[in-house]
Amino acid sequence: MGARERALALHLRYPLNFVAFSRGFTSSHRGVDIAWNDAHGGPNMPIYAPADGTVVIAKDGMGNTYSSGIPDWGNYVKIKHADGVYTLSAHMLKGSVCVSNGQYVKRGQQIGRMGNTGYSNGCHDHYEVYVGGSGTEYRVNPVDYTYAYPDQDVHPGDEKEYGIKRYTPVKEVGNPVPRNPMVDQIEVLATTLRARKEPNLKGDVLGYVKPGIYNIYGEQEADGYKWYKPDDFWCANDKEETWIKVMRSEYVGSPVPRNEKVDQIEVTATTLRARKDPNLQGEVFGFVSPGYYNCTDRAEADGYKWFKAEDFWCAQSPNGDWVHWLPQKDPRYEITLMQITEDQRKEVEAYARAQNIVYVVKEV
Ligand SMILES: [Zn+2]
Numbered sequence: 001m002g003a004r005e006r007a008l009a010l011h012l013r014y015p016l017n018f019v020a021f022s023r024g025f026t027s028s029h030r031g032v033d034i035a036w037n038d039a040h041g042g043p044n045m046p047i048y049a050p051a052d053g054t055v056v057i058a059k060d061g062m063g064n065t066y067s068s069g070i071p072d073w074g075n076y077v078k079i080k081h082a083d084g085v086y087t088l089s090a091h092m093l094k095g096s097v098c099v100s101n102g103q104y105v106k107r108g109q110q111i112g113r114m115g116n117t118g119y120s121n122g123c124h125d126h127y128e129v130y131v132g133g134s135g136t137e138y139r140v141n142p143v144d145y146t147y148a149y150p151d152q153d154v155h156p157g158d159e160k161e162y163g164i165k166r167y168t169p170v171k172e173v174g175n176p177v178p179r180n181p182m183v184d185q186i187e188v189l190a191t192t193l194r195a196r197k198e199p200n201l202k203g204d205v206l207g208y209v210k211p212g213i214y215n216i217y218g219e220q221e222a223d224g225y226k227w228y229k230p231d232d233f234w235c236a237n238d239k240e241e242t243w244i245k246v247m248r249s250e251y252v253g254s255p256v257p258r259n260e261k262v263d264q265i266e267v268t269a270t271t272l273r274a275r276k277d278p279n280l281q282g283e284v285f286g287f288v289s290p291g292y293y294n295c296t297d298r299a300e301a302d303g304y305k306w307f308k309a310e311d312f313w314c315a316q317s318p319n320g321d322w323v324h325w326l327p328q329k330d331p332r333y334e335i336t337l338m339q340i341t342e343d344q345r346k347e348v349e350a351y352a353r354a355q356n357i358v359y360v361v362k363e364v
Pocket of ligand 1: 023029031032033125126127
């Protein structure tokens with residue numbers, strides 16, 4: 001980006017909340033004169049910083065010197081912004097300058113009030129913008145670099161006559177997280193990816209998605225795009241899939257809580273392969289997410305003990321590591337059929353099912 005592009009990217013904000021010009025930028029007047037307005041504080045309207053920056057000159061205490069005929073800014077504030085951009089507001093009301101040399105100011109922070117000091121024949125703000133340096137030779141037409149924000153009023157006639165530009169700042173949304181190969185994630189690469197309330201192009205735009213990595217909580221296809229839900233918003237990948245990089249989980253399996261009433265395994269290795277079949281030639285689905293699983297089958301093959309959980313098999317290391325066999329610990333009840341009625345037997349069965357208890361029926 002050149003100096004001009006960087007200056008434009010600052011999105012300088014007009015220093016007054018009513019934007020109406022009494023004089024434009026010319027070869028002999030290297031700034032714009034902004035007029036006062038009754039609805040916004042009258043002749044001594046507050047003047048605000050056009051962007052974040054450091055005050056390089058804050059001058060106060062001067063009176064009106066118009067009769068002298070010598071050009072003079074009177075009381076003024078000059079601010080150094082990023083990227084070699086400076087702004088200046090002149091002829092401020094005596095005693096109104098509320099910032100000092102070296103002070104850091106935020107965009108929209110009040111710096112003083114409109115006045116009629118120095119070489120001025122009426123209350124106005126003489127506003128200048130400098131691009132590339134602080135010397136007067138760097139002054140540019142403020143209209144080209146300054147924007148009216150949504151909360152600022154613009155004189156309708158001046159908007160056309162002077163080409164006053166408008167700008168609506170866009171919020172950044174989202175809280176990126178670290179890379180986690182255990183879950184499906186996306187990495188937002190684009191810096192101007194829209195975050196929408198709904199997964200379609202008609203949805204409300206909540207702001208731009210802050211670049212970074214996010215867990216995916218939803219996926220959908222709509223309007224010809226693939227949509228992802230990283231936080232409480234949706235965003236779409238472009239057709240070439242350059243805005244969003246999709247990073248699938250390399251892990252399979254959903255561990256369950258420990259339950260001593262069923263046969264379980266505990267996977268402790270973090271790189272245990274999940275295979276379709278209980279042998280080393282079987283297809284690999286990915287790594288098994290560590291944790292407890294209900295075990296539904298066992299096998300021995302290729303010199304390993306194999307355990308089945310969900311729809312995959314995994315092998316124990318020859319010395320008993322990686323995955324541990326945890327057989328159920330529940331007592332087994334012995335029931336003698338002759339001792340109970342049919343109703344009682346049904347009751348026992350229902351209770352055993354509900355409690356996951358294994359019992360043995362002993363016939364006499
Ligand atoms: Zn002027």
